[in-house]
Amino acid sequence: SGDLRIEMRDLAVFGEESERAARAVFAAGKQDEYWDYHNALFEGGEHRPKSQLDDDSLVSLGEDLGLDPMQFKQDMNSTEAHEQFDTVASEGQSIGVSSTPAFIIGGKPLLGAQPTQQFTDAVDEALARAES
Structure with missing residues (x-):
């Protein structure tokens, strides 16, 4: 989308x-x-x-x-x-990345291997901030 x-x-x-x-x-x-x-x-x-x-x-x-x-x-x-x-x-x-894997979602770092739900929540939060 x-x-x-x-x-x-x-x-x-x-x-x-x-x-x-x-x-x-x-x-x-x-x-x-x-x-x-x-x-x-x-x-x-x-x-x-x-x-x-x-x-x-x-x-x-x-x-x-x-x-x-x-x-x-x-x-x-x-x-x-x-x-x-x-x-x-x-x-x-x-932006605070000192290791891999590292992900920047909506400008916020998400460091290390994380459960899928962490990514889903971070993306949903970033989309909500972008829409407001």
Whole structure:
């Protein structure tokens, strides 16, 4: 009905490797493969070990998905990718997000994995505030 907009940001909370992975997903998005890369990066809902988050491993994952590896590596390490990461990190900090998963509903953070009812209540409350 157009009452809800969903956005996703890649926030790195585990240090340099997480930042590199966030920039890799950004690079995959430049080739219109954001979700395929994201899903492959977190296959089975698991975090990859640090040893699989170096440049070569991330480029190889992109190549496995049919991405242009030269363009991918260039985009992943570009000024634009670094600036995007810094912007998202600053935005997250400014609204109180310091861990993942985190959800902002109607301007209010909802942190951590929560029962469905928490989300339903938060969305209903935000819609009621928006309509008044």
